[in-house]
């Protein structure tokens with residue numbers, strides 16, 4: 001299924017500005033999903049916690065929990081020329097590179113709720129899969145999961161690297177999810193049991209700029225209902241826009257909440273298909289209703305481009321302090337934190353000048369560098385990418 005038909009320049013520009021990475025005037029139209037969440041301090045017994053790292057240890061690890069988080073976007077896991085194809089070998093290589101460079105998966109919900117739980121010095125990454133394609137979840141004739149499908153590859157990688165958990169978010173078309181109407185519900189339930197998330201990608205994948213607001217509500221509501229019927233008790237409140245296309249009415253409220261024939265929905269996050277890293281959930285102008293992603297492809301500004309960019313500028317990357325209930329940032333970045341987004345976590349500001357290893361760490365020019373990485377690349381790319389299917 002084609003990913004991008006971003007042929008209309010207004011839609012492209014809108015996505016760019018909706019990313020919240022370019023426009024200082026891009027305010028929210030919704031309440032934060034983070035409001036009302038339980039504090040994490042209450043659930044973590046103090047006596048079980050290891051000693052907190054010192055400022056010097058945080059500096060040596062380059063800790064920056066106000067940094068960027070890549071949300072990777074996969075589709076077909078098989079050979080193909082379009083940007084929506086990634087071979088099993090390429091996917092394995094992606095996982096190996098992520099692991100080697102210190103990334104560890106977190107779920108989309110953990111990211112949204114500022115419950116990022118990766119070890120000291122490691123970086124969170126969110127893995128997402130769109131379209132519920134058969135190459136993402138396929139059984140072999142013997143009933144076992146095919147080791148060359150996405151979930152089979154993730155399982156194998158986790159078995160070989162136990163500190164790389166199976167956490168991924170599948171944005172599904174529920175009627176024939178993963179290529180089988182008969183097995184769709186079973187596969188969705190299995191994904192949840194493995195630790196993954198199953199979320200909303202609408203019922204028919206029609207682009208929202210071709211639908212009325214009422215039709216968009218129908219698409220979102222019916223998808224939510226179908227997933228919740230297949231997986232009783234699951235929470236479906238995240239939406240990946242088909243093709244990354246926003247409603248032609250520019251009415252973002254219907255993405256956040258709506259109703260169709262008595263089926264109500266609310267979404268805590270809306271994911272775009274624009275390719276750049278996402279902000280930390282605790283910084284100003286973090287907008288969960290317009291989350292950018294990085295397409296796992298070799299095209300311009302795909303996964304390799306961005307991983308190279310982040311590797312070259314590690315001070316811009318989210319680097320964990322290893323404590324889920326503490327948000328640690330170097331003092332040079334204090335102004336970036338929106339304390340209203342901490343969700344019960346404690347803010348720790350450390351002096352980055354006490355490094356004991358000489359490891360590169362956030363410098364006073366961080367904000368400038370951060371802005372430069374995003375602004376010099378995103379808009380031209382979105383414009384250039386207008387014809388990609």
Ligand SMILES: [Zn+2]
Pocket residue numbers: 001002003130131201205241242243
């Ligand atoms: Zn899609």
